[in-house]
Amino acid sequence: MLATWRRYKLTRWLALVLLIVLILLPLPQFLAPERKLVTNSLLFSFTQLFMLIWMASNWNAFSGFTGYVDFGHAVFFGLGAYGTGVLMVKLGVPFPIAVLGGAIVAAIFAFLIGSATLRLKGPYFSIAMLGTFVAMREIVRIIKPITGGGSGLTLPPYLNRPLFYYVTLIGMAIVVLLIWLMRRTQFGASLIAIREDEVGAEMRGINTTRHKITIFCLACFSTGIVGGLWAYQNTFIDPDIVFFESRTIELVMMTILGGLGTVAGPVVGATVLYWLRDIIWANFLDYHLIVQGIMLILIVLFVPEGIMGIIGDPDSTSLGRLWKKHFGQGEETEQPTTTTEVQS
Amino acid sequence: MTMDSNNGRPLLEIQDVYSGYRTDFDILKGVNIHVKPGEIVCVIGPNGAGKSTVFKALYGFITVRQGRVLFDDRDITNIRPQDALKSGITIVPQLRSVFPQMTVKENLEMGMYLERDKKRINRQIDYIFDLFPRLAERAKQKVGTMSGGEQRMLEIGRALMWEPKLVLMDEPSAGLAPLITKSIFRGIKQLNQQIGLTVLMIEQNARQGLEISDRGYVLELGRNSYEGTGQELLHNSEVRRAFLGGH
Amino acid sequence: MTVALHSAESPSPARTDQPLLEGRGVSKFFGGLAALTDVDFQVYRGEVMGLIGPNGSGKTTLFDCLSCVQRVSQGEIHFKGTDITKFKPYQVAHLGLARTFQVIRVYRKLTVLENMLLSLQWGNLTMRNKFRPNSAETEARARQLIDFLLLKRVTDEKAGNLSGGQQRLLEIGMALMPDPDLLLLDEATSGVNPTLIEEIKSRIRILNEEQGKTFLLIEHNVQFISDLCSRVFVLNYGEKLAEGTPDEIMNNQEVIEAYFGAEAGDDDGF
Amino acid sequence: MEQLTQATINGVMLGGYYAVMVLGFSIIWGVMGVINLAHGEFIMIGAYLTWIMNKQFGWEPLTAIIVVVPVMFVLGYILQRILINRIIDRPYLISLLVTFSLAIIIANATKLIFTATPRTVNTVYSGFWRIGETSITVPKTRAIVLIAALIIMGLLWLFLQRTRLGKSIRAAAQNREAARIVGIEIAAVYALTFAICIALTGAAGVLISPTTPIYPFMGGPLTLKAFAITAMSGLGSIPGALAGGVVLGLVETLIATFVPGVGTNLGIVSSFVILVVVLVVRPQGLFGGLKAAEAH
Amino acid sequence: GSSDTEETATDTDTAAETTTDEGSAEVADAPAAESDDTMMEEACTDVITLGAAVSETGKYAREGKDTRQGYNTWLNWVNNEYGGIKVGDNCYKVEIVYYDDEGDPDTAASLVERLITEDEVDYLLGPYSSGLTMSTSAIAEKYGVIMIEGNGASEDIFSRGFQNIFAVLTPAGNYTESALKALADQGAKTVVIAYEDTAFPTSVGAGAEKWAKEYGMDVLAVETYPIDVADVTAIMTKFRDLNPDVFVGGGHYNDALLFVRASQELGFNPGAMVITVGPSNPEFPTEVGDAANYIIGPTQWERTMSWEDEYFGTPEEYAVRYEGEWGEPPSYQAAESTATALALQLAIEAAGTTDMDAVRQALFDLDVMTFYGPINFDETGKNAGKPMGAIQIQDGVINVVAPTEAAVTDLQYPMPAWEER
Numbered sequence A: 001m002l003a004t005w006r007r008y009k010l011t012r013w014l015a016l017v018l019l020i021v022l023i024l025l026p027l028p029q030f031l032a033p034e035r036k037l038v039t040n041s042l043l044f045s046f047t048q049l050f051m052l053i054w055m056a057s058n059w060n061a062f063s064g065f066t067g068y069v070d071f072g073h074a075v076f077f078g079l080g081a082y083g084t085g086v087l088m089v090k091l092g093v094p095f096p097i098a099v100l101g102g103a104i105v106a107a108i109f110a111f112l113i114g115s116a117t118l119r120l121k122g123p124y125f126s127i128a129m130l131g132t133f134v135a136m137r138e139i140v141r142i143i144k145p146i147t148g149g150g151s152g153l154t155l156p157p158y159l160n161r162p163l164f165y166y167v168t169l170i171g172m173a174i175v176v177l178l179i180w181l182m183r184r185t186q187f188g189a190s191l192i193a194i195r196e197d198e199v200g201a202e203m204r205g206i207n208t209t210r211h212k213i214t215i216f217c218l219a220c221f222s223t224g225i226v227g228g229l230w231a232y233q234n235t236f237i238d239p240d241i242v243f244f245e246s247r248t249i250e251l252v253m254m255t256i257l258g259g260l261g262t263v264a265g266p267v268v269g270a271t272v273l274y275w276l277r278d279i280i281w282a283n284f285l286d287y288h289l290i291v292q293g294i295m296l297i298l299i300v301l302f303v304p305e306g307i308m309g310i311i312g313d314p315d316s317t318s319l320g321r322l323w324k325k326h327f328g329q330g331e332e333t334e335q336p337t338t339t340t341e342v343q344s
Numbered sequence B: 001m002t003m004d005s006n007n008g009r010p011l012l013e014i015q016d017v018y019s020g021y022r023t024d025f026d027i028l029k030g031v032n033i034h035v036k037p038g039e040i041v042c043v044i045g046p047n048g049a050g051k052s053t054v055f056k057a058l059y060g061f062i063t064v065r066q067g068r069v070l071f072d073d074r075d076i077t078n079i080r081p082q083d084a085l086k087s088g089i090t091i092v093p094q095l096r097s098v099f100p101q102m103t104v105k106e107n108l109e110m111g112m113y114l115e116r117d118k119k120r121i122n123r124q125i126d127y128i129f130d131l132f133p134r135l136a137e138r139a140k141q142k143v144g145t146m147s148g149g150e151q152r153m154l155e156i157g158r159a160l161m162w163e164p165k166l167v168l169m170d171e172p173s174a175g176l177a178p179l180i181t182k183s184i185f186r187g188i189k190q191l192n193q194q195i196g197l198t199v200l201m202i203e204q205n206a207r208q209g210l211e212i213s214d215r216g217y218v219l220e221l222g223r224n225s226y227e228g229t230g231q232e233l234l235h236n237s238e239v240r241r242a243f244l245g246g247h
Numbered sequence C: 001m002t003v004a005l006h007s008a009e010s011p012s013p014a015r016t017d018q019p020l021l022e023g024r025g026v027s028k029f030f031g032g033l034a035a036l037t038d039v040d041f042q043v044y045r046g047e048v049m050g051l052i053g054p055n056g057s058g059k060t061t062l063f064d065c066l067s068c069v070q071r072v073s074q075g076e077i078h079f080k081g082t083d084i085t086k087f088k089p090y091q092v093a094h095l096g097l098a099r100t101f102q103v104i105r106v107y108r109k110l111t112v113l114e115n116m117l118l119s120l121q122w123g124n125l126t127m128r129n130k131f132r133p134n135s136a137e138t139e140a141r142a143r144q145l146i147d148f149l150l151l152k153r154v155t156d157e158k159a160g161n162l163s164g165g166q167q168r169l170l171e172i173g174m175a176l177m178p179d180p181d182l183l184l185l186d187e188a189t190s191g192v193n194p195t196l197i198e199e200i201k202s203r204i205r206i207l208n209e210e211q212g213k214t215f216l217l218i219e220h221n222v223q224f225i226s227d228l229c230s231r232v233f234v235l236n237y238g239e240k241l242a243e244g245t246p247d248e249i250m251n252n253q254e255v256i257e258a259y260f261g262a263e264a265g266d267d268d269g270f
Numbered sequence D: 001m002e003q004l005t006q007a008t009i010n011g012v013m014l015g016g017y018y019a020v021m022v023l024g025f026s027i028i029w030g031v032m033g034v035i036n037l038a039h040g041e042f043i044m045i046g047a048y049l050t051w052i053m054n055k056q057f058g059w060e061p062l063t064a065i066i067v068v069v070p071v072m073f074v075l076g077y078i079l080q081r082i083l084i085n086r087i088i089d090r091p092y093l094i095s096l097l098v099t100f101s102l103a104i105i106i107a108n109a110t111k112l113i114f115t116a117t118p119r120t121v122n123t124v125y126s127g128f129w130r131i132g133e134t135s136i137t138v139p140k141t142r143a144i145v146l147i148a149a150l151i152i153m154g155l156l157w158l159f160l161q162r163t164r165l166g167k168s169i170r171a172a173a174q175n176r177e178a179a180r181i182v183g184i185e186i187a188a189v190y191a192l193t194f195a196i197c198i199a200l201t202g203a204a205g206v207l208i209s210p211t212t213p214i215y216p217f218m219g220g221p222l223t224l225k226a227f228a229i230t231a232m233s234g235l236g237s238i239p240g241a242l243a244g245g246v247v248l249g250l251v252e253t254l255i256a257t258f259v260p261g262v263g264t265n266l267g268i269v270s271s272f273v274i275l276v277v278v279l280v281v282r283p284q285g286l287f288g289g290l291k292a293a294e295a296h
Numbered sequence E: 001g002s003s004d005t006e007e008t009a010t011d012t013d014t015a016a017e018t019t020t021d022e023g024s025a026e027v028a029d030a031p032a033a034e035s036d037d038t039m040m041e042e043a044c045t046d047v048i049t050l051g052a053a054v055s056e057t058g059k060y061a062r063e064g065k066d067t068r069q070g071y072n073t074w075l076n077w078v079n080n081e082y083g084g085i086k087v088g089d090n091c092y093k094v095e096i097v098y099y100d101d102e103g104d105p106d107t108a109a110s111l112v113e114r115l116i117t118e119d120e121v122d123y124l125l126g127p128y129s130s131g132l133t134m135s136t137s138a139i140a141e142k143y144g145v146i147m148i149e150g151n152g153a154s155e156d157i158f159s160r161g162f163q164n165i166f167a168v169l170t171p172a173g174n175y176t177e178s179a180l181k182a183l184a185d186q187g188a189k190t191v192v193i194a195y196e197d198t199a200f201p202t203s204v205g206a207g208a209e210k211w212a213k214e215y216g217m218d219v220l221a222v223e224t225y226p227i228d229v230a231d232v233t234a235i236m237t238k239f240r241d242l243n244p245d246v247f248v249g250g251g252h253y254n255d256a257l258l259f260v261r262a263s264q265e266l267g268f269n270p271g272a273m274v275i276t277v278g279p280s281n282p283e284f285p286t287e288v289g290d291a292a293n294y295i296i297g298p299t300q301w302e303r304t305m306s307w308e309d310e311y312f313g314t315p316e317e318y319a320v321r322y323e324g325e326w327g328e329p330p331s332y333q334a335a336e337s338t339a340t341a342l343a344l345q346l347a348i349e350a351a352g353t354t355d356m357d358a359v360r361q362a363l364f365d366l367d368v369m370t371f372y373g374p375i376n377f378d379e380t381g382k383n384a385g386k387p388m389g390a391i392q393i394q395d396g397v398i399n400v401v402a403p404t405e406a407a408v409t410d411l412q413y414p415m416p417a418w419e420e421r
């Protein structure tokens, strides 16, 4: 018990230090832009990573906690992007307000679609969301006058890398922190209860519908913000680049790799997968997708509880057990024992 | 009560079995149980003692890590479920195990899945319907819509379809109304006397279970701690106090 | 089978004439099958009532209707004077009704302690408190209940890894956790070790007598019913067969035939 | 009127194809609880095998079925043993991810072998029959596909209802534990089910080959369709698959035909809107299935 | 930074592309080792560095390879044969820094940014595909660095008011011009159009509508369909009932196959089928067989065309050179990439300085003939000078049939009905 606690405390300190380093990182940009200690493209890479972590955390906060696997989460990214884009291009709304508007569009849509689809169980919810995603892509294509149809929308180019860096870093940090706090509350715990046994949870007094819709809308709002930010920094959106199936899959993979339903899971998973993919890409070229596929299968099969799972409970994964068998000594995990305290 | 329990070699012998769900942790730590042909043997014990785990290890759902299981003088340690069935053991598990979308009749037919002789299957179904008239009434009902007790009857009936040499019953009376419980216990006894059916059962309804049993075991913390005839256990003050909620 | 009737003598405290829970003409149909037909019954504050009946007589279905898990086909249900016929299950829970399930429903991937913590009564929680971590008192209460149910050694074990009986005990703990006014226990003792059943019995008695909690029990354990209940309600084929003190019920010929079975060997059934 | 008739004919033929293409997916899901996102890739393999037979050896596409079915059966059997077997008892998310990765692997390996260039097969029965003096035509390839699809479905139905293996497949779908208890060798049943379904899926690839380009990434949209139709019509239900396929085919075709300009886009939207609506209104699907009520 | 692959191609580096990983970033900055055969040239001491993020992997891997080989064809020529870019009295050797954009807009954007800020390239060469050009051109614009490209045809790239993006290829809107003109000349009166609803085909479709009207034809119907469409029967059924003279289809190679199959299955017999992507691909007639005959397709460039310049000669001469160098015939993507770099070179030489603004002005002023066709950028950066070619498959052979100045045979019109072939 104590060891566990110490380990978590250490992780917390590490996280804080890392955050401070990340916040200070772009400073050279301002102090001495000509000294290329920190380049725009480095900042840009980080920005992308932060967005991934941010979105994976959103996805995890909903799907990882409630067990409703949203296979169309990219639809909210897309709505955020298009909401922002349309507000800026067609109505000339300034960016900060447009981003909020886009996120609100995403949240409202989440409320509407969630009210209907959140009654579905298991894979059916996933399919319904996937269907929603595909349908939305075509709808955006069809309503040309607003969205520009298949040709997309061109946003005013504003490519301030350090700014996007800070915005995404802080946004991501806030979201992760909020989720961390939430997990410790009754609200967060009841999301888990919904995942484990929804009917039971309902009968034990949890208003499951309200909880599901609340967290769904919050997560989608948050993803909508990311969509808006992405649209602005990419300067161009069209249905196929913002409503991109792989975007959802990517989030799912990252979360699983890190640890589904854990707060740190998406952060760790996104970071690891982001770098891992680059390494695979660089080393396997033509085969990289095949290698990546094989790697993902291995991860899912042998580390289903993710990296956090291994850290937290080595017994839960075959890899963890292997690790423990060969290298483990330290912590004695408390074993269940049968109860026979018959008489005092 | 113990008329034919002393003759012959044991039909089933569990020798010093170790087993569990995780690789590095044993739930069963040396269980020894034997059942002679034609006996009814009842295992009692506190919740979580490992009673059901014994059955799972016997029937090949989890692996035996140490020790042996002998049946009919053959070593059946870590046998596969279908082979256990073929050698004449059937099981009524603690948790529900019916095919909810199939009818009562189809469920019974599945009990004879390994049998190809249609006539024999039908004969056995008639026999089970005689045993449980309630099932005959509901022959065409989807099992998923039946009450808990009705499903329990069906499970027992299905286990008997196969005309096994040994039935493992994990709390057969759980959730059954007294009338049915009585008739099931009486029925078990009857089958035992008529066709020499051998039964190894787990019961929390320990009094009634031990009443009809020839012998009984008490299982605690993954080991058996007491052993004796049903009556002995029923009257052992230690056992009464600890496991029978005795007065 | 006639047993000394404990609770017949023990006074039922605070029994009032306003029923705590009342069903009027409750019927439930599944397609053509009538699981419940026109059942009228009342549970009064402060009593322990038994609900018995043969398998498939509609007991669990009645529980489902009372806790609004299933919508009644006809009839009305009132709880604490409120018409809850159209309520959602969680609303009923907020009103102070807790139940257990015949088919075990615990959060299999959460630990025993977490299971308990999650079962807190939600009606008493403000929105603000929902977003706050659990208080120390809550946890203390949870641990106390876990101790009582002899689950201490598996406090941090995942509920799905418990034995059948342990899961049942956990169910009871989860129902007790929110401190409800009315508890519906559906075969809470099936598969539980007899010694522990005695403990549960005395606990129920304490809760009832000292804290005025009301109980409605589905049981096939006759001893349990007759020891605890002040009144017993008998269902058969979805209809009320009898109602009365345990003594009356156990001597009721109809009930004996339909439920207990005659002492002397009659040969139907098996 | 003629346009309506023509659209209906086209829709029904499309639907017949959808139905046969969805079956393997639907049964695997129903029996093993595995949602096979590599489904479209197996269709693609079937189509490529057909293309090889057609281009290299000059076979008529449909005759390739005698090669494709056994090859795919073996492939399915092996895959089940080494991969799918490990994910059967896992949460469905796991099966989604594993099969999705499998899809990526298959598609990219195909691309390495055959390049991304789309291929087509050539038949002697391209062209159409004209109905009387009208402008209504019945495309020969599609009509033959429809007939073959119906035959395959009929055989499969008989198999599931009449044979022991069929019965054990249904039993395994309902309760694995119980199936093991009554002596069903669950691993063997799963392996055979998977192999049969993959063979069936390969056959769907043969059927589709004359009407569509064959390329490494053709699988994704097909899987999506299969996903949608299965969810709409109920797991493992053959009549359901037929009805669901035809409904979807008709809706897509009718909307595409009668809405000018964006009809084809709208057809796609509407099929997913219908999917969502059907799911929300009737989550068990329109026709029940292996896990829901089974018609006899 | 990310570990994108990187390479430097210089005169010494003509072999198949060497790929190294992150550690090799210095290679880009270090001057390439001079090899002996360059000694006869008077050594140019100055260097102009060009940067390009081009797909090496990902969905555009194939086209990306053609693009690189096209750029490198020019690079080898300019360094080894031409003797460096002549600016006034000076001569400059050229280096190109390549990155792999993986076909991903985010990656492409990041790499272009790196090319500008870290590698400090002088000018940028475009990536492959309209989408990637779209996102990367914004970055070039932000930094005021010229990006000249040959592989992003979508009109939207040029409607953003950017001053730094130039494209040598005929923009999408003009794809069907030559074909429609030729058909109008043959007496075609009515047109139906179907296109995939994504950026590039949309531009093609809008252009087709415009040119059809321009040449006096009636547009009877316009239909769109989504990406990855699997069935176009409904569209073709509608068109069949309209009985048009010309069918125009815009989309991907797959769609071309679908159009041909569907019209064959349904008995849809227009006088001509113009399909944007597909017919000009040599694999198309092989795959489709006889049904491919009479199909018309636009083409940016064919080796049989009759343009000519003083640098690479005729298209045929260019193709021979390319084959010698890379062991495979040039695709039009390769040719337009070579032309892209050539146009930049000519503008620099015309400007007489490497100053960005002067070169930009020179590009706007450029009006030259090349092996790829005329190049003349309008005020948006599009090449307004070059007409699109059109080919027709005749007995399984791809022949250029329009425009007249580039044609090798006559257009066959109308095509016979399917039943009669």
Ligand SMILES: Nc1ncnc2c1ncn2[C@@H]1O[C@H](COP(=O)(O)OP(=O)(O)OP(=O)(O)O)[C@@H](O)[C@H]1O
Binding pocket: B145, B146, B147, B148, B149, B150, B175, B177, C030, C033, C034, C035, C053, C054, C055, C056, C057, C058, C059, C060, C061, C062, C102
């Ligand atoms: N969803 C359903 N569909 C159809 N019939 C049902 C359904 N649920 C219950 N039934 C039927 O209603 C009757 C009453 O069932 P219920 O579960 O209430 O019985 P019970 O009294 O709780 O029995 P037990 O003591 O065995 O648990 C049974 O005959 C059962 O078959």
Ligand SMILES: Nc1ncnc2c1ncn2[C@@H]1O[C@H](COP(=O)(O)OP(=O)(O)OP(=O)(O)O)[C@@H](O)[C@H]1O
Binding pocket: A336, A337, A338, A339, B021, B022, B027, B045, B046, B047, B048, B049, B050, B051, B052, B053, B054, B094, B204, C160, C161, C162, C163, C164, C165, C166, C191
């Ligand atoms: N699937 C499982 N995984 C891990 N541990 C398990 C599992 N099933 C049971 N256990 C553990 O094994 C021990 C014995 O369980 P078992 O089910 O054999 O008890 P039992 O004696 O049958 O109890 P009961 O009378 O309550 O049914 C328990 O402590 C339980 O926690």
Ligand SMILES: [Mg+2]
Binding pocket: B051, B052, B053, B094, B170, C163, C164, C165
């Ligand atoms: Mg047990």
Ligand SMILES: [Mg+2]
Binding pocket: B147, B148, C059, C060, C061, C102
């Ligand atoms: Mg019940």
